[in-house]
Amino acid sequence: MDTESIRQSLESNGLRFTPQRHCVMAFLMEHAGHPTAAEIFQAVNRLDPRSSRATTYNNLRDLVQAGLVREVAVEGRSARFDAKGMRHHHFICDRCGKVEDVDWYDVPKPASSSLGKRILRECELIVRGLCTGCAPAKGRRRMGVETE
Amino acid sequence: MDTESIRQSLESNGLRFTPQRHCVMAFLMEHAGHPTAAEIFQAVNRLDPRSSRATTYNNLRDLVQAGLVREVAVEGRSARFDAKGMRHHHFICDRCGKVEDVDWYDVPKPASSSLGKRILRECELIVRGLCTGCAPAKGRRRMGVETE
DNA sequence: GTCCGAGATTAGACAGAATCTAAGTTAGGA
DNA sequence: TCCTAACTTAGATTCTGTCTAATCTCGGAC
Ligand SMILES: [Mn+2]
Ligand SMILES: [Mn+2]
Ligand SMILES: [Zn+2]
Ligand SMILES: [Zn+2]
Numbered sequence: 001m002d003t004e005s006i007r008q009s010l011e012s013n014g015l016r017f018t019p020q021r022h023c024v025m026a027f028l029m030e031h032a033g034h035p036t037a038a039e040i041f042q043a044v045n046r047l048d049p050r051s052s053r054a055t056t057y058n059n060l061r062d063l064v065q066a067g068l069v070r071e072v073a074v075e076g077r078s079a080r081f082d083a084k085g086m087r088h089h090h091f092i093c094d095r096c097g098k099v100e101d102v103d104w105y106d107v108p109k110p111a112s113s114s115l116g117k118r119i120l121r122e123c124e125l126i127v128r129g130l131c132t133g134c135a136p137a138k139g140r141r142r143m144g145v146e147t148e
Numbered sequence: 149m150d151t152e153s154i155r156q157s158l159e160s161n162g163l164r165f166t167p168q169r170h171c172v173m174a175f176l177m178e179h180a181g182h183p184t185a186a187e188i189f190q191a192v193n194r195l196d197p198r199s200s201r202a203t204t205y206n207n208l209r210d211l212v213q214a215g216l217v218r219e220v221a222v223e224g225r226s227a228r229f230d231a232k233g234m235r236h237h238h239f240i241c242d243r244c245g246k247v248e249d250v251d252w253y254d255v256p257k258p259a260s261s262s263l264g265k266r267i268l269r270e271c272e273l274i275v276r277g278l279c280t281g282c283a284p285a286k287g288r289r290r291m292g293v294e295t296e
Numbered sequence: 297g298t299c300c301g302a303g304a305t306t307a308g309a310c311a312g313a314a315t316c317t318a319a320g321t322t323a324g325g326a
Numbered sequence: 327t328c329c330t331a332a333c334t335t336a337g338a339t340t341c342t343g344t345c346t347a348a349t350c351t352c353g354g355a356c
Contacts, residue, residue, distance in 0.1 A: 016323075016333070018322085018323095038312090052336070053314095053336085054315080054335065054336080061314095072223075073221035073223045075219045076219070076227070076343090103258065103259075107255050109275075110251065118239060118277055118280055118283060119277045119283045121277040122275075122277070123273060123275050123276075125272070126272050126274055127257075127268060127271050128270050129266055135265055135266060164304070164351090165352095166304065166352090168304080168305070169304090185343080200307070201306090202305075202308090205344075226343090
């Protein structure tokens with residue numbers, strides 16, 4: 001992983017290696033919780049402001065374009081991001097919007113007849129329901145509200 | 149379909165039947181193109197302003213809650229909506245963000261072991277790639293840009 | 297039919313997310 | 327070393343969507 005491999009993946013994608021980009025990538029690789037741009041910006045600047053808000057957004061955009069980072073859109077909430085490591089699906093909580101990874105497994109692609117002239121790139125699964133925190137606890141009536 | 153069945157589905161979901169709601173539902177049922185809230189607002193008010201922006205948003209929210217309408221989040225674009233008729237999956241164009249329906253077929257749910265205590269509600273497929281307008285036309289090198 | 301109250305609508309203010317602008321900085325190749 | 331394109335930056339701006347507070351309207355109770 002570390003610095004050197006991040007530099008590799010950036011440069012092999014035509015992106016310069018900069019401290020700001022390194023911070024974003026490093027943070028995403030260490031935090032699988034699908035942070036928002038705002039959370040990433042905060043985390044990266046916690047110790048010593050070293051990246052502006054615009055740069056954080058710029059870099060997230062560039063990293064997504066380069067295919068190193070994935071953006072996950074959630075209805076009614078801000079976008080979330082993860083470092084594209086192992087391939088996986090996503091679970092999205094109906095209630096708190098949390099995004100969690102689901103182990104990858106192949107899903108049947110649509111019949112090419114129903115695709116027409118469209119060009120298929122990928123086929124991902126979105127599993128929806130209630131996350132562990134939001135699911136009613138067994139036994140009790142309703143458990144505490146998970147706000148995150 | 150028409151007015152009476154819309155009234156039915158609204159009232160059976162505890163929502164009053166109002167002209168504004170009827171317009172939103174009718175528009176969604178006649179336009180399978182997954183319009184945005186702004187597009188719906190415009191369309192409904194084209195002839196004769198009869199719904200405020202706030203009401204359009206309020207009604208979309210209520211209709212989604214009632215399960216009559218579905219909201220589709222697309223990375224980096226505004227939300228899109230469709231009337232929940234026949235069950236289907238979605239195709240999202242990488243390039244122009246267009247959302248298109250894909251015939252429904254059952255997809256294998258994740259192993260319950262990998263779900264843990266989470267409660268699964270639905271399992272939808274998101275197919276990604278290039279839509280007909282954005283796919284390079286056969287023969288030619290690159291075709292005109294689809295901006296929609 | 298009249299009255300009442302919850303539900304619905306409205307204009308405009310507001311909030312949050314993301315992008316843009318224009319100026320300055322950096323870094324890598326000639 | 328110098329030049330230039332890539333990058334960063336603060337702040338303004340745009341765009342979506344929500345909230346507020348006042349008004350309206352529908353549908354049941356009487
Ligand atoms: Mn993930
Ligand atoms: Mn649809
Ligand atoms: Zn949850
Ligand atoms: Zn397209």
